[in-house]
Amino acid sequence: xxxxxxxxxxxxxxxxxxxxxxxxxxxxxxxxxxxxxxxxxxxxxxxxxxxxxxxxxxxxxxxxxxxxxxxxxxxxxxxxxxxxxxxxxxxxxxxxxxxxxxxxxxxxxxxxxxxxxxxxxxxxxxxxxxxxxxxxxxxxxxxxxxxxxxxxxxxxxxxxxxxxxxxxxxxxxxxxxxxxxxxxxxxxxxxxxxxxxxxxxxxxxxxxxxxxxxxxxxxxxxxxxxxxxxxxxxxxxxxxxxxxxxxxxxxxxxxxxxxxxxxxxxxxxxxxxxxxxxxxxxxxxxxxxxxxxxxxxxxxxxxxxxxxxxxxxxxxxxxxxxxxxxxxxxxxxxxxxxxxxxxxxxxxxxxxxxxxxxxxxxxxxxxxxxxxxxxxxxxxxxxxxxxxxxxxxxxxxxxxxxxxxxxxxxxxxxxxxxxxxxxxxxxxxxxxxxxxxxx
Ligand SMILES: Cc1cc2nc3c(=O)[nH]c(=O)nc-3n(C[C@H](O)[C@H](O)[C@H](O)COP(=O)(O)OP(=O)(O)OC[C@H]3O[C@@H](n4cnc5c(N)ncnc54)[C@H](O)[C@@H]3O)c2cc1C
Numbered sequence: 278x279x280x281x282x283x284x285x286x287x288x289x290x291x292x293x294x295x296x297x298x299x300x301x302x303x304x305x306x307x308x309x310x311x312x313x314x315x316x317x318x319x320x321x322x323x324x325x326x327x328x329x330x331x332x333x334x335x336x337x338x339x340x341x342x343x344x345x346x347x348x349x350x351x352x353x354x355x356x357x358x359x360x361x362x363x364x365x366x367x368x369x370x371x372x373x374x375x376x377x378x379x380x381x382x383x384x385x386x387x388x389x390x391x392x393x394x395x396x397x398x399x400x401x402x403x404x405x406x407x408x409x410x411x412x413x414x415x416x417x418x419x420x421x422x423x424x425x426x427x428x429x430x431x432x433x434x435x436x437x438x439x440x441x442x443x444x445x446x447x448x449x450x451x452x453x454x455x456x457x458x459x460x461x462x463x464x465x466x467x468x469x470x471x472x473x474x475x476x477x478x479x480x481x482x483x484x485x486x487x488x489x490x491x492x493x494x495x496x497x498x499x500x501x502x503x504x505x506x507x508x509x510x511x512x513x514x515x516x517x518x519x520x521x522x523x524x525x526x527x528x529x530x531x532x533x534x535x536x537x538x539x540x541x542x543x544x545x546x547x548x549x550x551x552x553x554x555x556x557x558x559x560x561x562x563x564x565x566x567x568x569x570x571x572x573x574x575x576x577x578x579x580x581x582x583x584x585x586x587x588x589x590x591x592x593x594x595x596x597x598x599x600x601x602x603x604x605x606x607x608x609x610x611x612x613x614x615x616x617x618x619x620x621x622x623x624x625x626x627x628x629x630x631x632x633x634x635x636x637x638x639x640x641x642x643x644x645x646x647x648x649x650x651x652x653x654x655x656x657x658x659x660x661x662x663x664x665x666x667x668x669x670x671x672x673x674x675x676x677x678x679x680x681x682x683x684x685x686x687x688x689x690x691x692x693x694x695x696x697x698x699x700x701x702x703x704x705x706x707x708x709x710x711x712x713x714x715x716x
């Protein structure tokens with residue numbers, strides 16, 4: 278139970294819009310950091326159609342940091358590289374992917390089934406009571422002022438709307454990001470827009486298919502083949518759509534089986550899905566507008582050939598999360614004690630004859646200006662540390678101080694100081710006094 282008045286308000290530390298792999302990972306990272314998080318996702322469940330099939334050791338390392346790597350590794354298969362074959366089946370070149378553990382302590386590359394991965398990430402976020410997930414809620418408007426961001430979300434089941442305030446809002450809402458729209462950012466087109474048919478199958482019986490990835494560099498129809506998409510019986514083909522072909526005709530099961538006939542028949546496998554995707558290459562110019570941020574596909578999109586679209590999004594949120602964690606609500610530890618908590622700690626210390634050393638270098642930056650007493654004023658055996666560098670922004674003075682009511686500790690510290698190199702300059706002390714007298 279917390280007595281911090283801040284945590285009792287309706288104000289969240291972070292609102293996450295969109296619960297795909299980027300949003301799910303961010304919810305885990307911030308949940309673990311103890312942040313008060315709200316998530317809005319417009320769909321009722323995980324997006325059923327697999328998209329990403331490859332992740333790397335760096336992403337696994339991030340999953341390790343949220344305690345999910347072992348679980349996730351169980352639903353992956355170590356990935357080999359690609360053979361690039363020409364139309365005659367001759368090897369043109371090879372993308373070699375190293376086996377074994379890499380510098381992150383995990384395999385270099387893995388294959389997985391995106392809906393399964395997302396299921397584990399969502400289950401992971403359920404560990405944190407401070408993460409509140411609202412599915413079926415579409416965010417329609419976002420505003421911000423100097424104090425917070427305000428998010429309007431519509432419940433798609435009953436049509437009601439809800440306004441929420443959060444110190445920061447992160448748009449993990451994919452390629453058609455609403456957050457990006459409200460931020461007024463500009464998307465830069467890097468020049469690739471190609472329609473490709475993506476086909477996922479599950480084997481019904483043993484079939485002799487290649488066990489390595491293949492890029493069929495065939496001008497008649499460039500095709501990517503991906504084995505073991507998270508399971509030994511799941512395979513994928515990505516086939517370039519040719520001029521004149523339509524999405525409707527290509528997604529027809531008869532046409533899909535015709536295209537797969539070189540490898541499989543309907544007796545061999547079940548078609549999990551066949552969908553034409555437009556592969557884009559874009560980057561959003563600004564990923565931050567004051568209290569609003571973008572991450573994942575909302576900030577950048579790339580064609581899937583390197584298997585890095587989702588990985589880049591996971592790196593975005595890993596990078597963002599620790600910065601959000603240390604900057605919310607308003608100090609680098611992310612938390613200030615309440616007076617009740619200070620008094621309770623002092624009581625425990627008093628009963629057990631404990632001295633308390635309290636680093637209070639951020640005093641003066643308390644949320645809502647709710648300034649607390651120095652710990653040394655609350656407890657007779659406490660030592661408080663203060664400095665000019667943080668709250669006062671006067672780091673150049675290199676002046677700090679300690680305060681205590683305990684004369685014995687005070688004298689010992691003064692005596693000990695004679696044996697150290699600590700020596701304040703007189704002008705700095707004078708300037709500090711001038712600055713403090715202006716408060
Ligand atoms: C065929 C294909 C293959 C791919 N292969 C790979 C690969 O091998 N490796 C790899 O790393 N990447 C790959 N990618 C890319 C990868 O799938 C994406 O980069 C990744 O899914 C993006 O994750 P995200 O969380 O940023 O966005 P998304 O997964 O798009 O999630 C965004 C979420 O936001 C929700 N949302 C949107 N608007 C709102 C709103 N207004 N309110 C509330 N919720 C909202 C959406 O419903 C969605 O759930 C591939 C992509 C495709 C299409």
